[in-house]
Amino acid sequence: MKQQIFALTFLLFCSTTLGQTPINILESTLKINSRSVEELYYGFAKGDEIILNFEELKGKKLSEIKFIEVPATLKFADFKVTKINEKRIVISKTGVYMLRLSNTSHSSRICRVNIQRIPASNMTRDFNTTVYWQTFYDTVYSTVTEKYLISTDTIIFNLVDQIAKVHSKTNLNGNLSCSSFTLPENTYKWSYYIGVNQAGKETFQNATQSIAKTGSSLLYQIPGYGPLAALALGGTSYLVQQQKGEDVDYYLLDEENKKHFDFGQQFYSIKNGKVVNDFSQMNSNLGGTYFFCLQNDNTLTAIEVTIKVTAIVINENWGTRPKEHISIKTRKEPFIKN
Structure with a gap:
């Protein structure tokens, strides 16, 4: 015991x-x-x-x-x-x-x-x-507000359509002339035309008539569509460069360089040339105020310069709507193996 x-x-x-x-x-x-x-x-x-x-x-x-x-x-x-x-x-x-x-x-x-x-x-x-770790993948559903494009409006603005008289070098009024214009908000592209005297005017008129004859395209149905709108949008403008006739020295300037030009200081021009006529599509400098400054090198004869500027404005109309959003969230949880 x-x-x-x-x-x-x-x-x-x-x-x-x-x-x-x-x-x-x-x-x-x-x-x-x-x-x-x-x-x-x-x-x-x-x-x-x-x-x-x-x-x-x-x-x-x-x-x-x-x-x-x-x-x-x-x-x-x-x-x-x-x-x-x-x-x-x-x-x-x-x-x-x-x-x-x-x-x-x-x-x-x-x-x-x-x-x-x-x-x-x-x-x-x-x-x-x-301790071991296990990864979990959780699907999370939520509603977010989505911005979407409702419509796009393309508008043609013919900003400048004028004839500027530029006096000769010996004229008391001087041989310089400047015209200004301001591009509208949401300018997508723009273009310009400069033509001296009757030859310059007729070149643009001929291009306008050619545009009218080919009016089957939807583009031609847009109000204000003409040679400069076609030029700005990359279409056929029917504008041609003239080699004979009176010419003009022109400078396309922004506001800062216009001041330097006025005071006879060194300036930078966006575009320039000594031409009978000239035209160009503009894909940059899409906002602000600009100037066409003209100079006549004739000693006695004044010239008349046709200046035209057209801007293509695209206005986007946006709205909002709810949208289901799916996201995957990962998380790790510890566990033991006993």
């Missing part, structure tokens, strides 16, 4: 001793950078007793230490910590746990961390504390 009692007592002693033997989970020195967080994940079994030891090796304070049952159940927290000795935490539920070390200071912290577990029994002694 005494032998049986002794044997039973011995077995109980061994079982109790074995169950209370701490198992090292982590023993490491960590550097926690300034304004950063270190998160350590482990799996623990129900009934485990966790022993936490912590020390900042330079005696500095770590802003915060938390022991959390994932996802968000706080089991232990301490603040402005220099050292923790043998903090014991009993695990009430098998699952994933996180030790969160937060450093909000402007300098790093060197920390020694030791985590041990005492299993509740032999059955959980070999519990796998490794």
Whole structure:
């Protein structure tokens, strides 16, 4: 009988001793950078007793230490910590746990961390504390406001249609003449025509008549469509360059260079030439005020210069409407394999 009692007592002693033997989970020195967080994940079994030891090796304070049952159940927290000795935490539920070390200071912290577990029994002694991660892809449906183009209006503006008289070099009024124009908002392209005297006028008139004879195209149905609109839009303008007749020196200037021109200073011209007539499509300088400055080099004879400018304006009409938006959001969740 005494032998049986002794044997039973011995077995109980061994079982109790074995169950209370701490198992090292982590023993490491960590550097926690300034304004950063270190998160350590482990799996623990129900009934485990966790022993936490912590020390900042330079005696500095770590802003915060938390022991959390994932996802968000706080089991232990301490603040402005220099050292923790043998903090014991009993695990009430098998699952994933996180030790969160937060450093909000402007300098790093060197920390020694030791985590041990005492299993509740032999059955959980070999519990796998490794945490694994699974990626989930969530489809998220939402309604956003979408901007869309309702319609586009193309408008032709014939901005300048005039005849400028430019006096001779010996005229008391001077041999210079300038005409200004301002491009409308949303100008897409524009074009111009310059022609001297009757020859210049007739060249444009002939082009207009040729445009009218080919009026089957939808473009020709747009109000104001003519040689300059065709030129601006890349169509057939029927304009031709003349080589014979009186000529004019012309300069196409912006506002800044017009001032330099007026004061006889060096200036930059967008376009220029000494021509009987000239015309061009303009794909740049699509906003602002511009000037055609004309100069007559004849000693005695004045000239008349036809100036025409046409702008193509595109107005876009926009609206809004609801639109279903689908996005894929990824998230990772920790799990254990016990």
